[in-house]
Amino acid sequence: MVELRIEPVGPSMGAEISGIDLSEPLSSQNAEAIRKAFLDYQVIFFHDQDLTAPQFKALGEVFGDAYPHFFARNLGGDLQNINIISGDEDSRIRGTADRHVMFHSDGSYFEYPTGASLLLGKKIPSLGGDTLFVNMYDAYDTLHPALQRACEELQILHTFPNFTKSNPQGLNPKYFSDHPGNGIDEGSLNGRLHPLVIVHPETGRKALNVNRQFANKIADMHETQARQLLNLLVEHCTSTPEFQFRFQWKTGSIAIWDNRCTLHTPIKDYSVPREMWRITIHGTKPLQGVAPELESVAA
Ligand SMILES: [Fe+2]
Numbered sequence: 001m002v003e004l005r006i007e008p009v010g011p012s013m014g015a016e017i018s019g020i021d022l023s024e025p026l027s028s029q030n031a032e033a034i035r036k037a038f039l040d041y042q043v044i045f046f047h048d049q050d051l052t053a054p055q056f057k058a059l060g061e062v063f064g065d066a067y068p069h070f071f072a073r074n075l076g077g078d079l080q081n082i083n084i085i086s087g088d089e090d091s092r093i094r095g096t097a098d099r100h101v102m103f104h105s106d107g108s109y110f111e112y113p114t115g116a117s118l119l120l121g122k123k124i125p126s127l128g129g130d131t132l133f134v135n136m137y138d139a140y141d142t143l144h145p146a147l148q149r150a151c152e153e154l155q156i157l158h159t160f161p162n163f164t165k166s167n168p169q170g171l172n173p174k175y176f177s178d179h180p181g182n183g184i185d186e187g188s189l190n191g192r193l194h195p196l197v198i199v200h201p202e203t204g205r206k207a208l209n210v211n212r213q214f215a216n217k218i219a220d221m222h223e224t225q226a227r228q229l230l231n232l233l234v235e236h237c238t239s240t241p242e243f244q245f246r247f248q249w250k251t252g253s254i255a256i257w258d259n260r261c262t263l264h265t266p267i268k269d270y271s272v273p274r275e276m277w278r279i280t281i282h283g284t285k286p287l288q289g290v291a292p293e294l295e296s297v298a299a
Contacts, residue, residue, distance in 0.1 A: 004030055006037045006044075010245040013135040013262070015041035022049045022059055022254070031062045038063070038116070039203055043133050043245065043257040043264075049120070050252055053079045053277070056120050060279035063116040063256065069107075069280045085119070087129070087274040103134060103238045104213035105259040106280065109160040109188040114259045115283035121253045122275045129270030131247045131255060134263040136207040138243035139236060140197060140289075143208070151233070152197045152289045156210060157217040159191035193219055196233075197289030200260050206289045207261040210234060237263060259283065 005019045015037050020030060037044050051059070053075055060066045066081035068074045075082045107114035119131075140148065196218065198209045209215070210233045218226040247255055257264060260283065 004033055006033065006041075008041065009045065012138055012243040012245065013042045013133060014045065014245040014247070015043075016045045016047070018047070020046070022046060023051055023055050026058070026062065035062055038256060038258060042135055042137070042262045043247075043255060045247060045256075046254040047250060048252045049254050051120060051254075053082055056082060056118070056277055056279065059254075060118055060281065063118070064281040066279050066281055069278065072278070075277075081279055083278045083280070085276040085278050087268075087270060087272045102212040103132070103234075103263040103265045104211040105136075105209075105263055107259070107283070108194070108209070108211060108214045109158040109192055110283075111187060111192060112285055113158075113194070113283045114280055116256055116258055116281040118254065118256045118279040118281070120277045121249045121251050122277055123273055124249045124251045124253070124276075125271045125274055127270070128267065129249055129274060130267045131249070132265050132267065133245045133247065133257060134237050134240075135243040135245075136209070136237065136261045136263060137200075137205050139233075139240070140206050140208040142240070142243070143236065148197070151208065152195075152206075154196040154221070155193040155219040156196045156215050156230075157191040157219060158194055158214045159216055160188040160214065191217065194286045195288035198260065198286040199289050200258075201284055201287060203261075205261065208233065208237065209286060210237065211263050212238065260286075 003019050004017065006015050006017050008014065009016050017034060017037060026034075034044065057066075057079060060081065068080045069083050072083040072085055074080045074084065105113065106117050140151075143151065194209055196209055197206055199206055210230065212234045215230070215234075218229055221229070247253075249255075
């Protein structure tokens with residue numbers, strides 16, 4: 001009998017899981033091992049998984065309750081929680097000329113930001129389209145302690161950029177929907193305050209909660225200082241290869257990442273056709289990190 005194997009693929013983050021056929025029903029033991037690897041390594045990968053939509057849906061259930069994301073069409077009916085992400089004909093050129101997709105965590109502008117995201121490569125070109133990931137535990141841990149303490153007291157505004165106003169080539173409004181709590185609402189468009197340092201609800205570890213795409217203002221700070229601090233933190237996260245991992249897709253690959261402690265960005269240098277299926281898992285309200293002095297007082 002083939003046994004489940006979990007092997008790290010990067011020094012900072014990421015593990016590949018093999019020895020399992022996800023088209024078969026998952027045993028509770030294997031489901032638990034996969035969930036543990038997801039928490040331990042922040043992002044996990046599988047290869048050679050030729051899954052039907054119901055099989056992919058069953059994998060998603062290991063990570064919580066799914067919802068259909070507003071930004072792309074979905075399979076509909078019982079499978080509405082699977083979105084279809086396909087590259088259009090000018091993806092490569094647009095990606096080079098227009099960096100409107102940058103490092104981000106999914107749904108960070110929601111009241112309950114996305115927990116896990118799952119992507120399954122259904123049709124992958126031979127070159128290009130890698131995904132870059134950042135370990136946001138490491139991003140926090142490697143800040144100077146004085147900066148850690150300052151960040152723990154701050155809140156940051158996460159806003160959904162209205163692409164349809166600022167970028168006519170952006171998201172198509174026909175995909176916007178009114179799924180309660182997960183569609184684009186006034187709070188998402190006006191900006192939502194979340195802690196700049198969050199505590200992961202399952203691991204208890206602290207992570208930096210900043211990204212270039214959606215986090216655009218630090219609250220209650222002079223505008224110039226807020227902008228400079230934001231630039232410093234974003235540069236720290238996205239320009240430090242030591243806590244990044246680059247994933248190369250193949251047809252049948254699956255990536256599952258934890259938005260509560262990672263950032264990711266697609267690299268839009270691929271040719272078409274490319275098609276992926278995506279499942280998006282509900283998250284919870286972000287918990288504020290507590291400064292070390294306060295922790296010791298509380299203890
Ligand atoms: Fe994303």
